[in-house]
Amino acid sequence: MTTATRSRAGDIRLGATLFAARALIRLSGVLGDPFADLLRGQENPYPVHDRVRAKGPLHRSKLGPYVTASHPLINSILRDKRFGIRTTDGRLPAAQVDDLPKLDVSFLELDPPDHGRLRKLVAPSFTPRRIERFRPAIQRACDGLLDELDHHDTFDLVTQFATRLPLAVVGELLGIGEDRWDDFLRHGAVIGATLDGVSSVGFAKELKVALRELHVLFGELVEQRRADPRDDLTTALVQAQADDKLTADELLNIFGLLAIAGSETTANLIGNGTLALLRHPEQWAELRDDPDLAPKVVEETLRYESPVQQSQRVPHEDVELHGLTVPANSQVILLIGAANRDPEVYREPNTFDIHRTDGPDHLSFSSGIHYCIGAPLARLEGDIAFRSLVTRMPKLTLGGTPKVRRSLVIRGLRSLPLRAS
Ligand code: HEM
Numbered sequence: 001m002t003t004a005t006r007s008r009a010g011d012i013r014l015g016a017t018l019f020a021a022r023a024l025i026r027l028s029g030v031l032g033d034p035f036a037d038l039l040r041g042q043e044n045p046y047p048v049h050d051r052v053r054a055k056g057p058l059h060r061s062k063l064g065p066y067v068t069a070s071h072p073l074i075n076s077i078l079r080d081k082r083f084g085i086r087t088t089d090g091r092l093p094a095a096q097v098d099d100l101p102k103l104d105v106s107f108l109e110l111d112p113p114d115h116g117r118l119r120k121l122v123a124p125s126f127t128p129r130r131i132e133r134f135r136p137a138i139q140r141a142c143d144g145l146l147d148e149l150d151h152h153d154t155f156d157l158v159t160q161f162a163t164r165l166p167l168a169v170v171g172e173l174l175g176i177g178e179d180r181w182d183d184f185l186r187h188g189a190v191i192g193a194t195l196d197g198v199s200s201v202g203f204a205k206e207l208k209v210a211l212r213e214l215h216v217l218f219g220e221l222v223e224q225r226r227a228d229p230r231d232d233l234t235t236a237l238v239q240a241q242a243d244d245k246l247t248a249d250e251l252l253n254i255f256g257l258l259a260i261a262g263s264e265t266t267a268n269l270i271g272n273g274t275l276a277l278l279r280h281p282e283q284w285a286e287l288r289d290d291p292d293l294a295p296k297v298v299e300e301t302l303r304y305e306s307p308v309q310q311s312q313r314v315p316h317e318d319v320e321l322h323g324l325t326v327p328a329n330s331q332v333i334l335l336i337g338a339a340n341r342d343p344e345v346y347r348e349p350n351t352f353d354i355h356r357t358d359g360p361d362h363l364s365f366s367s368g369i370h371y372c373i374g375a376p377l378a379r380l381e382g383d384i385a386f387r388s389l390v391t392r393m394p395k396l397t398l399g400g401t402p403k404v405r406r407s408l409v410i411r412g413l414r415s416l417p418l419r420a421s
Pocket residue numbers: 107108109119170257258261262263265266269306307308311312363364365366367369370371372373374375377378
């Protein structure tokens with residue numbers, strides 16, 4: 001068989017598998033299973049979350065996994081040492097389609113002790129003090145993007161601002177050189193989108209190319225830092241590899257994880273928050289009068305429209321929860337976006353209110369040992385973005401109908417047309 005024929009056969013197999021998976025989801029959806037409805041992707045997932053809640057704090061979907069929308073239960077599972085990311089024999093629980101390009105997202109998908117070993121190498125670069133050092137660079141990147149928008153009366157916030165800023169910040173964090181900047185932004189945008197899953201043969205092909213190119217780019221970066229060390233995260237990781245604390249592959253996978261986890265998520269924080277403010281003009285006006293309210297906008301946006309809507313865990317032994325025995329190695333889906341609107345813990349949970357003081361911390365950055373390492377950076381980016389937008393474009397209004405992404409994992413916009421004056 002020639003390479004071209006083999007590749008076509010692979011595409012057909014992948015296409016058939018994706019088709020079969022979608023058919024199963026549609027069928028279960030018809031049978032009234034709310035988790036299947038969420039898997040199909042909803043423009044407005046919140047009424048479906050209510051149907052999950054109506055089934056109690058935990059129920060088993062017709063598709064197999066256990067599902068919960070309860071804030072206290074999700075918080076306790078995320079902190080429970082009996083639960084992990086992988087099964088007891090080290091597999092990831094979701095069915096793997098062999099032909100999909102493999103994306104190793106490092107310690108995000110590892111259990112102790114490897115999780116702690118790798119996280120410990122990255123954590124010192126993410127303390128609030130270290131992150132504060134990026135403020136001028138983030139402000140510069142933000143100003144540069146807004147300068148470009150000065151020439152437009154209408155623009156798309158998502159493609160022209162919200163997706164570009166976080167990727168530029170990750171590039172700055174890793175120290176990508178100017179000569180490779182455009183390549184990083186182009187391929188980074190493709191792998192950032194994989195948080196959504198791989199849903200088409202075309203996208204799978206694009207992803208393969210992006211992964212290959214980024215692998216080369218990260219390899220060059222490592223060589224540069226070996227030859228010319230600096231006071232940055234990349235040099236710290238290169239040094240750790242020289243000290244045998246991680247392998248060459250593990251090092252490259254950490255770069256990939258940061259590019260994926262740090263871009264799409266923060267982009268959606270910026271897009272979702274701007275839309276929520278424009279739909280609540282009195283709160284936009286308050287921010288305009290007092291830009292120091294920006295951190296409150298960040299926190300309420302994270303609660304109200306959680307950019308990461310779900311995570312999952314696997315019990316490593318049989319666990320009793322709310323009268324159900326959840327067997328070892330079964331999949332438990334944690335609906336973070338629903339937990340953040342749990343009426344048991346938040347008053348009027350469907351109301352966007354930047355002055356909200358009731359309820360526990362939102363779970364948008366997760367909880368327990370996988371708590372988002374980039375939370376201080378995401379908060380700083382959100383703060384700078386909202387503050388700069390309202391200061392530079394105080395008369396901002398909607399310039400068309402926003403297009404929502406339909407995804408189980410991601411809550412965000414495909415486009416947000418705006419008018420600056
Ligand atoms: C608004 C923006 C962000 C949101 C909503 C977010 C959300 C999350 C969530 C929910 C998890 C844990 C998933 C789980 O427990 O299964 C996570 C983990 C992680 N995030 Fe973020 N994230 C954001 C921004 C960032 C940024 C800017 C970076 C770095 C550049 C980053 C790096 C990471 C890493 C490395 C992990 C893995 C932590 C671990 O497994 O120990 N994130 N994030």
